[in-house]
Amino acid sequence: MKSLFPSRRKPPPAQTPGQDFFAHLPTELVILVLKQLPTSSDIISALHVCRNWRDILLSREIWPAVADHLTPGLTLLVRMSYDYSAEPRGFNSALNLHHLHQTGLFAHARHHVVRLNDKSFTVSKQVPVRDGGVHSLGDVPGLDPAAEEQHVTHVRLYSHGRVAWWPEAWHLPYFAVVDDLRSKVRRMFLFPWPEGGEQVRGEDRRRGWKTALGEKLFMLGQEDAGVCVWHLERDEVRRVEVPGGFDRCVVADDKLLFLGRGRAEIWIWQWHVSHRGVRTIMVDDPDCFVPGPVRMGGQIVMGYPRPAPKLGLRFTDTDVKIDFILHPLDWRVFWLVTWDEVELVVSEFHGGCMTGRRVCPPEHVAHRAMVRSRTDHAVHYLRTDRCDAHGGYVLMTAWIGEEPICDAGHVGSIVSVCFNIFTSEFSTFVHHASYQRTPAAHLWDGLLAVRVAGESENGLKPVVALLKPCHAHEDNERTIYPGDQMPVRLIKQPAATVSPAETTMTFVCEDDEIRPRAHSLHGMAYALEAGGDARQAGTDVMKAEWLSGDDKTLVYVCGRDYTVWMFGEDGACKEKKDGRLWKERFKNAIASSGRGSRD
Numbered sequence: 001m002k003s004l005f006p007s008r009r010k011p012p013p014a015q016t017p018g019q020d021f022f023a024h025l026p027t028e029l030v031i032l033v034l035k036q037l038p039t040s041s042d043i044i045s046a047l048h049v050c051r052n053w054r055d056i057l058l059s060r061e062i063w064p065a066v067a068d069h070l071t072p073g074l075t076l077l078v079r080m081s082y083d084y085s086a087e088p089r090g091f092n093s094a095l096n097l098h099h100l101h102q103t104g105l106f107a108h109a110r111h112h113v114v115r116l117n118d119k120s121f122t123v124s125k126q127v128p129v130r131d132g133g134v135h136s137l138g139d140v141p142g143l144d145p146a147a148e149e150q151h152v153t154h155v156r157l158y159s160h161g162r163v164a165w166w167p168e169a170w171h172l173p174y175f176a177v178v179d180d181l182r183s184k185v186r187r188m189f190l191f192p193w194p195e196g197g198e199q200v201r202g203e204d205r206r207r208g209w210k211t212a213l214g215e216k217l218f219m220l221g222q223e224d225a226g227v228c229v230w231h232l233e234r235d236e237v238r239r240v241e242v243p244g245g246f247d248r249c250v251v252a253d254d255k256l257l258f259l260g261r262g263r264a265e266i267w268i269w270q271w272h273v274s275h276r277g278v279r280t281i282m283v284d285d286p287d288c289f290v291p292g293p294v295r296m297g298g299q300i301v302m303g304y305p306r307p308a309p310k311l312g313l314r315f316t317d318t319d320v321k322i323d324f325i326l327h328p329l330d331w332r333v334f335w336l337v338t339w340d341e342v343e344l345v346v347s348e349f350h351g352g353c354m355t356g357r358r359v360c361p362p363e364h365v366a367h368r369a370m371v372r373s374r375t376d377h378a379v380h381y382l383r384t385d386r387c388d389a390h391g392g393y394v395l396m397t398a399w400i401g402e403e404p405i406c407d408a409g410h411v412g413s414i415v416s417v418c419f420n421i422f423t424s425e426f427s428t429f430v431h432h433a434s435y436q437r438t439p440a441a442h443l444w445d446g447l448l449a450v451r452v453a454g455e456s457e458n459g460l461k462p463v464v465a466l467l468k469p470c471h472a473h474e475d476n477e478r479t480i481y482p483g484d485q486m487p488v489r490l491i492k493q494p495a496a497t498v499s500p501a502e503t504t505m506t507f508v509c510e511d512d513e514i515r516p517r518a519h520s521l522h523g524m525a526y527a528l529e530a531g532g533d534a535r536q537a538g539t540d541v542m543k544a545e546w547l548s549g550d551d552k553t554l555v556y557v558c559g560r561d562y563t564v565w566m567f568g569e570d571g572a573c574k575e576k577k578d579g580r581l582w583k584e585r586f587k588n589a590i591a592s593s594g595r596g597s598r599d
Contacts, residue, residue, distance in 0.1 A: 027061045027062065030056065030062060031062060031065045031066070034046070034057070034062070034065070034066050034069070035065075035066075035069050039070075039099075039102070040070060040095050040098045040099040040102065041099055041102075041103070043057070043066060043070065043095060044095060044096065044099055047092070047095075058088035058091070058092060059088075060087070060088070063087075063088055063091045066091075067091055067094075070095075070098075071094075071098065071388065071390050071445075072390070072420060072422075072423050072425070073388075073390040073391035073392065073420050073421075073422035073423050074091070074094060074389075074390035075091075076390075076391070076422045077094075077389070077390045077391055077422065078090045078091050078094065080329050080330075081329065094389060094390070094551075096568065097389070097551045097552065097567060097568050098389075098445055098551070100567040100568060101444065101445055101447070101551060101554075101567055102445060102447065102525070103526070104466065104489060104500070104525065104526035104528065105499060105500070105567070106489075106500060106528075106554075106565040106566060106567050107566055107567060107568060108493070108565075108566045109491045109493065109500070109528070109563065109564065109565045109566070110491070110563070110564055111491060111530070111531025111532065111561065111562075111563045112531075112561070112562050112563070112564065113560055113561050114153060114155060114165050114167075114177075114179075114560045114561075114562070115148060116137055116145050116148055116167055116177075117137075117145065117148075118186070120184060121179055121184050121185065121186035122184060122185055122186065123135070123186050123187075123188065124185050124186065124187045124235070126235035127187065127189070127230065127235045127236075127237065130192065131192060131230075131236070131237040132189045132190055132191060132192040132228060132230065132237055133187075133188070133189065133190075133235075134175070134188035134189065134190050139190070140172070140175055140190055142168075142171060142172055143167065143168060143172060143175065148167070151167055151168045152168060152169050152170045152171075153165065153166065153167055153168070153169065153559075153560040154166045154169040154544060154560075155544070155557045155559075155560060155562055156169075156211065156544075157211065157212075157213040158213070158548040158549070158553075158555050158557075159213040159214055159215065159251075160214070160215040160550065161180060161181050161182045161550075161552065161553055162178055162179065162180050162181065162213065162232070163178070163179050163181060163555070163562065163564075164176055164177070164178045164179075164211070164213045164218065165177050165179070165560075170206070171206065173206055173209040174190065174191035174209060174220065174222070174225070175188075175189070175190050175191070176188070176189050176211065176218075176220060177189075178213070178218055178232065180232075181553070181564055181566070182566075187230075187232065187235075189218070189220065189230060191220055191221075191222075191225060191228060192228060192237070193225060207222075208222050208223055208224070208245075209221070209222050210222070210246065210247070210248075210249060211249075212249040212250070212251045212256065213251065214251035214252060214253070215252075215253060216231060216232055216233055216253060216254050216271070217229050217230070217231060217232065217251050217254060217256065217271065218230045218232055219240075219249055219251065219256060221240070221242070223244075223245040223246075226239060226240070226241070226242075227239065227240040227241075227242050228240070229256065229269075229271070231254075231271060238271070238274050240256070240269050240274075240278065241277060241278060242258055242267060242278060243260070243265070243267060243278060243280070244260050244261065244262055244265065245260070245261040245262070246258040246259055246260055246261055246267075247259065247261055247294065247295055247296040247313060248296060248312075248313050248323075248324075250323075250324045250325075250326050250384075251326070252326035252327065252328050253326075253328060253329070253331070254270060254271035254272055254331075255268065255269070255270050255271070255326060255331050256268070256269045256270075257324055257326055257334060258278075259294060259313060259322075259324070260294075261293065261294060261295065262293060263291040263292060263293065264283075264289065264291050264292060264293075264294050264315070264322070265280060265281075265282075265291075266280070266281040266282075266283060266324075267279070267280055267281075268281060268334075270331055279352075281349065281352045282352075283336070283354075285347075285354055287345075287347075287357065288336055288338065288345075288347050288354065289315065289320060289322060289336075289338055290315075290318065292315050292316070292317045292318065293315070293316045293317065294313050294314065294315050294316065294322065295313070295314065295316055296311055296312070296313055297311035297312070297314070297379075297381065298314070298316070310381060310383040310397075311381055311383070312381025312382045312383040313381070313382070314381065318340070319340075319341075320338055320339070320340045321338065321339040321340075321381050321382045322336070322337065322338050322339075322382065323337050323381075323382040323383060323384045323395070324336060324337065324384065325337065325384050325393050325419075325421060327421065332350055332351045333348065333349065333350050334348075334349050335347065335348050335349070335419075335421060336349065337382050337384060337395055337419070338382075339370060339382055339395075339396075341371075343359055343360070344359070344360040344366065344367060344370055344395075344417070344426075345357065345358070345359050345360075346358045346419050346424075348424075356424065358419075358424055358426070360426045364426055364428070365405065365406070365415075365428040365430070366415075366417040366418075366426045366427070366428045368405065369398065369400055369405065369415035369417055369428060370396065370417060372398075372400040372401065372405070372415075373396065373398035373400055373415075378437050378438060380396055380398045380438065381396070382395055382396055383395075383396065385443075385548075386550065387416070387418055387443045387444055387445075388444065388445050388446075388551075389445075389550070389551040390420075390422065391420045391421045391422035391423070392418050392419075392420045392427075393418060393419055393420075393421065394416050394417070394418050394443050395417045395418065395419055396416070396417050397414065397415070397416045397417075397438065397441050397443060397448075398414070398415055398438050399412075399413070399414050399415075399433075399435045399437060399438040399439065399516075400413050400414075400415050401413070402434065405430060406430050406470055408432075408470050408471075410432040410470065410479075410522055411432070411434060411520075412432055412433055412434035412435065412519075412520065412522075413430050413431070413432055413470075414430070414431045414432075414433055414435070414438070414439075414441065414448060414450075414467075415428060415429070415430050415431075416428065416429040416430075416431075416441075416443045416448065418443075429443065429446055429448065429469045430469060430470040431448040431467040431468070431469060431470065431522075431523070432467075432470055432479075432521075432522035432523060433450065433467065433518050433519075433520060433521050433522060434518065434519040434520040435516045435517070435518060435519065436516055437516045438516065439451070439515070439516040439517070439518070440515070440545055440546050440547055441547060442546075442547035442548055442549055442554070444549055444550070444551070444554075445551075446468070446469045447466045447467065447468065447469075447525055448466070448467045448469075449464050449465070449466050449467075449547050449549070449554060449556075450464070450465055450467065450518060450521075450547075451463070451464055451465075451530075451545065451547065451556060451558075452464075452465045452507065452508075452517070452518050452521065452527075453507075453508040453509075453510050453517070454486065454488055454505030454506060454507060454508065454527070454529070455505060455506045455508045456503060456504075456505045456506070460508060460533075461488075461505065461529055461530070462529075462530040462531075462532055462533075462556070462558065463486075463488055463505065463527050463528065463529060463530060464527065464528045464530055464547065464554070464556050464563075465486075465518075465521055465524050465526075465527045465528075466524065466525045466526050466527070466528075467521060467522070467523055467524055467525065468523040468524070468525045469523075470522075470523065477522060477523035478522075478523075478524070479520055479521070479522045480507050480520065480521045480522075480524060481507070481519075481520050482507055482508060482509040482519070482520075483506060483507065484506070484507050485504050485505070485506060485507075486504070486505060486506075486507050486524065486527055487502050487503075487504055487526070487527065488502065488503055488504070488505045488527045488528070488529050489501070489502050489526060489527065489528050489529065490502065490503055490529050491528075491529050491530075491531060491563065503529075505527075507521070515545060528554070528565060530556045530563040531561060531563045532558055532561040532563070543558050543559030543560075544557065544558075544559065545557065545558045545559075551567070551568075552566060552567050552568050553565065553566055553567070554567075
């Protein structure tokens with residue numbers, strides 16, 4: 001309502017056309033400006049300034065340059081994974097996941113103790129019994145569910161949100177459980193023996209089982225019994241006729257690669273063309289390797305029998321280390337990685353023929369790290385694992401001693417040698433910590449996850465610390481020593497909050513006779529509280545301890561205990577939804593009994 005007094009009336013503000021200088025800049029200048037934003041957090045902040053900026057940053061001329069500057073190889077992966085119209089959305093999703101992992105803002109965390117009668121998982125009965133599906137624990141011969149505490153339970157594999165474990169790993173190595181951490185669906189598999197296979201008895205029935213887990217496939221097999229592959233999305237099984245014995249199987253998408261034990265034969269099998277059987281790839285180029293017998297691990301350093309945490313393949317005659325990388329999207333492409341103590345070589349194969357060969361230069365930090373990897377008197381094998389979501393694979397991680405390897409000059413270095421399949425470039429991440437030998441570790445997006453211990457008023461707790469990579473120009477990072485306080489993010493997340501709850505724990509240096517433990521940590525990004533008992537984990541040599549994960553998940557495993565942290569929208573806690581459904585069912589039950597009303 002207008003004022004009755006003219007003196008009280010104010011003229012409306014003059015409408016001036018909106019001016020956005022960013023929208024009028026040429027494309028080259030916009031890219032130059034965005035390259036001054038060094039982190040994913042800065043790019044995300046620019047995306048949320050206004051809709052106009054968001055449209056510019058996600059345009060087809062701008063986002064590829066930003067992606068390549070931030071993470072090399074991301075542009076190619078997005079273009080291969082998404083339709084043309086969905087590429088900007090794919091880049092935005094990858095950017096958000098990268099930011100959440102770098103900052104440790106997990107959506108959900110939970111500690112698990114693997115049990116056969118775990119009510120938090122729903123047993124799937126989609127796989128028929130004749131195909132190896134287990135619908136009831138009573139269908140597993142030799143299994144006593146009541147004596148579960150006496151079972152030798154091993155949690156062995158993680159991949160794409162699924163954990164594979166063996167309830168009785170010694171006596172029943174052909175009975176496995178795969179738990180989907182996101183959908184809370186449990187699949188149990190009992191190897192379907194072929195006709196006449198039941199005659200395999202005793203030790204022959206229990207030894208030599210191999211397994212692999214991927215995004216879609218789960219493989220379980222033995223040289224005498226054969227190989228079975230289950231499709232985890234289609235709930236189907238197929239038997240694979242492998243020509244001979246093997247010690248390593250690599251899985252990607254719906255493809256398996258086996259390496260023959262006799263002469264390092266390469267066998268490739270695909271689900272969608274399984275009727276064609278196994279395809280043999282002959283590698284006759286002496287620049288790759290000389291065919292010969294291979295085995296998993298086995299090399300011992302005199303006087304120090306402990307190998308590195310991750311075993312790998314080696315030629316028994318020449319001691320050359322070898323491993324493989326399968327292309328995540330193109331079934332025709334794989335890479336062969338070899339290390340003969342002199343040259344680190346990655347050879348690319350397309351359709352069975354070698355199309356490229358990359359040799360790590362001797363002056364590269366990666367090569368120097370490989371040479372120094374025996375500083376702790378342990379054997380380090382090649383064991384390729386994904387280390388980011390845009391084509392990066394870590395070939396080896398090793399603690400290389402107290403002497404500095406980079407210009408920063410910090411004492412104690414853990415070096416991770418990596419290779420990007422999209423850019424065909426070697427890279428190295430150096431993290432500073434003081435150890436006696438190489439610890440179990442997991443690398444993702446440059447952050448190295450290691451297990452340490454923190455002490456609070458509730459006792460000693462296992463903690464997963466994420467270490468930043470070293471940059472010589474950054475000298476303001478803190479070094480944590482035993483007795484220092486460190487912030488730790490708790491598993492339990494308060495309701496109606498975005499950031500995880502934090503507490504302060506005292507960094508404790510444990511006895512490292514059983515497992516290597518940190519004596520100091522430099523440049524810790526954040527630390528996460530894990531479940532379980534730190535003292536029991538550190539003293540029980542029978543408990544396997546390892547870390548794994550991907551862009552959406554981080555997993556810490558110790559024996560039959562494991563803790564999982566989930567990032568992004570997929571990490572929403574399913575139990576909360578179930579709780580709301582339970583409340584709804586309770587209200588309906590009260591209303592139907594006449595004790596309440598539903599308005």
